[in-house]
Amino acid sequence: MKIRLSLLVRFMAVIGAVLLVTMLVFVIVNVRLQREITLENSLHDADYLSEAILRSTYYQMLTDDREMLYKMIEEVGAMDGIRRIRLFNKDGVVTFSTDKAELGTVLGLSAEGCSFCHVETGPPLSFATTAARGRTFVDDRGETFLGVTKPIYNEPSCYTGSCHYHPPDRELNGILDVQLSLQSRLHQVDVFRNYFIVLTCVLLVLLFLALLLLTKRFIITPVQALLEHQRRLSLGDLDAQAQISASDELGELAQGANEMTRHLRQSQEEIRRWAATLENKVEQRTRQIREMQGSLARSERLAALGKLVAGIAHEINNPLTGILMFSSMAAETPELDPQVREDLQTITRETQRCAGIVRGLLDFGRESIPQKNFCNINGVVDKALALVEHQALFQDIVIYRNYCEELPELEVDPNQLEQVFVNMFINAAQAMSQGGTLTIDTWEEADEVLIRICDSGSGIPQDILERIFDPFFTTKEDQGTGLGLSVSYGIVENHGGRIEVRSTEGEGTCFTISLPKEYQS
Template sequence: MKLSITTKVTLVTVFVLVGTMLLFAIINVGALKKIFLEEAINDVDNLSETLIRSTHYQMLEDDRKRVYQMIQEVGTQRGIEHIRLINKDGEIIFSTERAEIGQFLDKATEGCNVCHTKDTPLTHASSMNRSRLFDDKHGHEVLGMAKAIYNQESCSTAECHFHPPDAKLLGVLDVIVSLEGMRLQTATYRNNIIALSLILLLILGTCMSLLTQRFISQPLNQMLEQTHRIARGEWGEVQVESKDEFGELARSFNEMTRSLRQAQEELAQWGNQLEVKVEERTHEIKEMQSRLIRSEKVASLGELVAGIAHELNNPLTGVLMFSSMISSDPRLDPALKPDFDTIIRETQRCAEIVKGLLDFARESVPKKVPTSINDIMEQTLSLVEHHSSFHDIGIEKTYGEIPQIEADPNQIEQVFMNLLINASQAMGNDGKLSIETGIDARSNKIVVRISDTGSGIPPENLDKIFDPFFTTKGHKGTGLGLSVSYGIIENHGGDIEVQSTPGEGTTFTITLPLSSQEPSGEGEE
């Protein structure tokens, strides 16, 4: 989902504010709760001290009934759960909850273990250590405060008391008050903070959204809309009057637009003129080339193809027919059958070559099938390596891992055979023939290189070797091998190049497309 910059800025601001306010609320509520608890402890401690002092004289007079009445009246006040008096032996001698009067408290219980954790009980403890928080039987949180009643001099000398002067502690006044009020105050404060935070978030979010929309989104949207108009070819300027960074950006954008418009107008004008001239010249060149190539092909290959078809087809047909009859004759020596099979296969290949010449003369499209270039090269070598010109010639093969391509295997084999035989005839004895296949990563094409260590080709003949009937072999050659090979590779959408150094050797480089491609010009039947 695509979010606008206003939404993004608002969301980020809200998230930051929510996190900050949440942290503030947690710390503030925690601190407030601690303050309320400390105040509650001090209030209970003061209440206990007041209760002890207000009953002091009644205790000196041993007016226990009056003391218990005062405690009972204080215990009815709002917020006080109950009050109890505990003697030094742990017996509850009075409680606002009469059911627990006379019970003994375990020194390990909560409230007693503050002073009785060691072998020698503590006689003095701080109000925080003497306080305890727990839930009453109704599940409400309450605060308990144990206040020690010490043996003062007036207590040990009173006529009604029998406490010895060396006794330090006479008993404990335990006051338990409800914290419901503190909880309600804390909850109210927390809810107020939440409500205030939500109001602030709403106000700040609205302000941030409006400000972002006014000072950021609108200028950006104007420039974005202008870029769309420029992309459509509508030249205009952004109307941003602010003097901040967006204003400076708008002015720079407008200046860039004016420069682009001027440059486009100049390029369009120059391009129109150039395009007209190039189209005119290209059309003329194509027409001239087409006429020249077609006239040369028709003139040079027409008679040749007709003569080859007349002179070779009939003998080849006879050779093929009689070779097939002899090969299938049961009287034939089995040892000779492979030789006749070779004759039949080579005769068929000769017929295919004749047909290839006819197809080339008519610029026919090759019959492409999935073909392995490496396999075709191996098959061609197996045929030509027995040729007399290959005696004493070393062959070095470097095959790369290349995929199959769409090609006519018979035509590609004819190209390889022409190049291999030419290379062997150029080297003579003790030559070295190098064959390399691979893929050119830059052009994404299959590359086949055939290099020899022969006599090389003179520079003046390099531009003529692919012309029909051009040959340096005298009456031994027809000058059609390289011309036919060039046409085959061209019809496969590829290219064939030659590099040669006289006295050092020659390299033919064939490139073929990996994917199926149509040749640059379709032939005519």
């Protein structure tokens, strides 16, 4: 509040000082000008009166009727505002005056009525302007008077008259001096001055009040609104709005402040949203890292195990071939005891099973390079289904195909992916021994094509869900080698894709295979 008041006080103090000085100068100049005009008008009036006196007494001067001349001058001198009228000759002797006390007195060259012509050096002037012939003076009572001297020249009508005794070579016959009181006129100047001062003070007060109100309305109030807006922002209130409807610079400043507040509010909301989802993002990223680490570890285990089992499988394959060949030949001997033949058949059957396991080990350990070409993934899925859907395992299973018909063609190895889908379908059918539904969905998202295979079987327990892609791990008691999903995982990975599994025990399992639209190995 102190800052706001000091701004208003300082601003109004400067404006008030400027107005006061301006008005003061204006009053002084106008009063001085009015005084000069009044004096100039009074001078012209006095000169005009002198001329009127001379003209009205011209005949008396020609006839040397001094009695009538003096009486007429006395009548004029009795008028209000005239101090005195006097006549004196070129030697300064007062020959007539309405003030009888100065009759016969001699005026010096420096007297007020003589000094305008009698300069300090040189002869006296024969002519002087009206302004030079006028003078103002103050008497003993402090009253101001204006005196005007009027020369009476020796005209031809004067020195040719029978009554006059002035010789023709005389230039000046005498001086008429008229003194007027300036009291009433200067009083009018004082009245004008006082009126002007009062009017100026009133105008100054009105201007000051108007400036105060306008400044407070158009400057101080908007500035206070901006300061209040800033205070609310400093307290964290980002819903604050500077309520200024003006269309001037302060209005634009308020609009800019409101726009800045809106951006700050949006930024804070965005930060709040990021903070709210940060934990979820961290958890999601941690889970992704854990899955990547598990995938990397699984790939390393598969690679190491593949080399191991390939060597073991080669070593086992030769003895198994001999056992299978000799047991088959021995079982075909006619004279062989039936019991022995049955035992040999059992040996042959188990040997064939071991040979199948060895072939699986060889396939697992052999690094297969995909033979890629462009094909539609829906067609690959249909081919895989055609290989298995007529088997006894699928007798009580209903198959639903939900294909996206606008999938782009992918550059893949269709035989390897067909092997993956067959393996998935057989695993799903084995999980639905009492029948169920097999649902296959295909769609695209961003840069991927996704295939989801869901069954309504028994599901996979959560404690072993993360191990199903490990080699030789199986949930089947007497079936399988535990290599199917491991091989499928490797094939999808070689195509730049990934396999995700979601399962609920007792409700079913869903495998989702993601393949990139463009993958460069």
